[in-house]
Amino acid sequence: MKHTKSEPHDHNQILGKKTELYFAIFCGVFLLAGFLIEKLTDYNQWFALSSYITAYFFGGYFISIEAYKKIKKGGFDIDFLMIAAAVGAAYIGSWAEGALLLFLFSLGHALEHYAMNKAKKSIEALNSLSPKIAIVKRHGRLEEISIDDLKINDIIVVKPHTKIAADGIIISGSSSVNQAPITGESMPVDKTFIETTDNLPAFDSLDKKHVVFTGTINGDHVLEVLVLKLSKDSTVSRLIKMVKDVETQKSPTQRLTKKFEKWYVPIVILVVFLLCFAYLIVDENFDTSLYRAITVLVAASPCALAISTPSAVLSGIARAAQKGVLIKGGKALEDLGGISTIAFDKTGTLTEGKPKLTHVIPLHDLSEIALSQLVLDVESLSNHPLAKAISTDIKIQYNLEVQNKASNVNAIQGKGISAIYSGNEVFIGNLKLMEDSGIKTDREVKSSIVNLSENGHTVMIVAYQNVIVGLIGVMDIPRKTAAATLIKLKQIGIKHMIMLTGDHQNVGNAIARQIGLTDARGDLLPEDKVSAVRELIERDKKIAMVGDGVNDAPAMALSTVSIAMGAAGSDVALETADVALMSDKIENLPFVIGLSRESKRIIKQNIMISLGVVFLLVPVTILGLTNIGLAVAFHEGSTIVVVLNALRLLRYKMD
Known part of the structure; x- marks a missing residue:
């Protein structure tokens, strides 16, 4: 089945963006009303007919627009065939079937178009990553300008907790930068300035501790950044281009449907047209030939085929929605x-997406509780995201509270922090901090650090009174x-x-x-x-x-x-x-894959049923071996079978 993929009907959005979907629903409502009036009341037949005609209007409106656009370009597709079949059904008095045909087809059509703005929205969402304004330093003064006006080698000033406006290299200041929007790293990355900008290598070859990207978020300190890429060449712009490139690729299903259309629709139209003139060869009058031609048109219109896929898809999507x-x-x-x-x-x-305290390893005769209290008091005075995570977890895991024994906390960029705890100096950080502070690390400590690091933990050494008293392990846990x-x-x-x-x-x-x-x-x-x-x-x-x-x-x-x-x-x-x-819930992934496999199986069954009916019914009607009533009955029968088969998906459960 083909749902013509075209631009959304902006000029026809009478009821907003969901107009096409509302029209399909209105078609179904008037179809049902007409059917109930016809079968359950003694009202004049014009009441039922009026309801069916209204259903025709709502169900055929957008399909007719699609068919007209295609005809203007010299092509005929299943949209045209559906309209022709519905008109043919009306001509021979089968208004209910024609309205049902339009309702089911237009509903699938509407749902297809409903998702058409996905690519456009994804581009807009990417664009929102980049700030619109940059603070640039020129002639010793700061001024706000549009990022589109930035030039290579401009110097921008990035205030704490704001988005960085350009790809570049830090020339002044140090800070932790949240790179999750671009790199997906779970923890902020420490960044520091480069000593000199003379003879810089290519951007991709620069040491990453000096490089910042558009859209990433600065930490607690002011940075000055030398702009090395214009807005159109930034990392965010590259992401936008990547999404555009892949969003425009056509699916294999679309290409296959197009091939099917090219031969099926013209053949049906040609056969029906020729059958109108069968009376010139066969001993019958024009009305009989016309009746047979319309019967063939109804038989050949792939009603069950048209809904075989969308009915299964709708059931599958509805079942998935029930599971979130x-x-x-x-x-x-x-x-x-x-x-x-x-x-x-x-x-x-x-993983959970946030750092968690995984290890508190006391050394040098210090208890685990004492080490935890020391770390809590010191880290609670820091604004670093890692310090906040450690403080929170210690409070929860050890049921401790801050005792305010720490003071004079000093962040040492890229290394850790120092402070005074109970009158003595304490350091919490990496090996480099210990080396710079003159604190010795023995082989056992280094071995523990290597072991934890190899297992994915971020390790911090705790030194108190110039002695290593413990290790802290942090990790984004599964x-x-x-x-x-x-x-x-x-x-x-x-x-x-x-x-x-x-x-x-x-x-x-x-x-x-x-x-x-x-x-x-x-x-x-x-x-x-x-x-x-x-x-x-x-x-x-x-x-x-x-x-x-x-x-x-x-x-x-x-x-x-x-x-x-x-x-x-x-x-x-x-x-x-x-x-x-x-x-x-990632645990829903196996369920949705299983549901997809069952949906594919049912779609294949539906296509076989619907094509089987078409291939059986068309030759029989061409030979005049059946009447329009039997053709309609077969159509309704195959449609009901296909729909009921699809509805089984609503009860799907994982084995």
């Missing part, structure tokens, strides 16, 4: 069933349901499950081991994820991509079926996605 899964159209529903490879983003998809979900996916035949993440490879490997992934690829920027998806498609033909962040949008759009984690998902991921797990 939004599926955007029939292509996604059908394609998902043929998937054997799934690529997952990590942060917020397979979702509780992730491992069980992957086991279920394997059971239903998903062969390859790959993680694509912007986090470090060690983190990816650790999560993969914990939850049972077949592969993990770390340190990936958005364009790297797109390349990885492209490689997987070349190898496995069809893949699904599951993600929740803006950085996943291009890779998701390129994949055969894109799946967004709903509650945690960004606007662009949701707009780009074909499937959204609205309740943010």
Whole structure:
């Protein structure tokens, strides 16, 4: 079946954006009214006929527009055939069947067009990432300008907790930057200024600790950034271009339908036209030939075929919605069933998406509670997101409160923090901080750090009175349901499950081991994820991509079926996605794949039933071996069978 994919009917939005859907519903209402009047009352037949004519208007309005546009370009498609069949049915007095034909077809038509603005919305959502105004430093003064007016080598000033307006390199200041909108990293990244800007290498070769991207969010400190890319060349602009490129690609289903149309519709029109003049060859009058031609037109109009796919799709989508899964159209529903490879983003998809305290390891005769209290008092005075996460978790896990024994907290960019605790100096941070502070780390401590790091933990050393007294481990932990979900996916035949993440490879490997992934690829920027998806498609033909962040949008759009984690998902991921797990439950993924497979099976059955009726009925009517009543009965019968078969999906349950 073909739903003509065209521009939305802006000039016909009488009732808003859902006008076409409302018209289809009105068609159904007047069809039902006409049928009830005809069968259950003694009213004059004109009452029923008026209701059917109104149903014809609402059901045929948009289909007629589509058919007219196609005819103007010299083509005929199933839209035209549907209109012709409905008119033919009316001519021979079968108004109810004609109205039913238009109702079912127009409903599928409306739902198809309802999803047509997906690409446009995804572009708009991406555009909203980038701030519109930049504060630029010129001639010693600060002025606000549009980002479109920025020039290469301009210096922009980025205030705390604001979006960065351009891709560039930090020349003054240090801060933690939330890069999740672009890279998907679960934790803010410490950034610091570069010593000199003389003889800078290519942008992609710069040390990432000095580089910032458009749309990322600055932390607590003011930064000055040297602009190295114009707005049109920024990372966000590249994401927009990627989404545009893949959104415009036609699906194989569309191409196949087009081929079918090219021969089926013209042949039916030609046969019906020739049958009108059968009386010139056969011994019969013109009325008999015309009656046969209209009967053939009704028989050949693929009524059951036209609803075989949308009825199954609608049932499948409705069943998915009951489980908190939004599926955007029939292509996604059908394609998902043929998937054997799934690529997952990590942060917020397979993991909780926020750092959690995983280890408190006391050393040097300090108790776990004492170490936790020390860390809580110091970290509670810091605004760093990691410090806030540690403080919150210590309070919950150890039932402790801040005792206000810490003071003089000082953030040491890229290393950690120092403070005074109970009158003595304390350091919490990495090995570099310990080395710079003259604190010795023995082999046992270094071994513990390596072991935790290799298992995906971010490790901080705690030193008090110039002695290392403990280690703190933090990690973005897997979702509780992730491992069980992957086991279920394997059971239903998903062969390859790959993680694509912007986090470090060690983190990816650790999560993969914990939850049972077949592969993990770390340190990936958005364009790297797109390349990885492209490689997987070349190898496995069809893949699904599951993600929740803006950085996943291009890779998701390129994949055969894109799946967004709903509650945690960004606007662009949701707009780009074909499937959204609205309740943010990854455990619904096996169910929706199973539902897709069942939907595909039912669609195939429906197509066989509907084509079987057409291929049986057309020769019989051409030979004049049946009348219009029998043709209508067969049509209604096949339609009912197809619809009932599709409705079985509403009761689908995972085995």
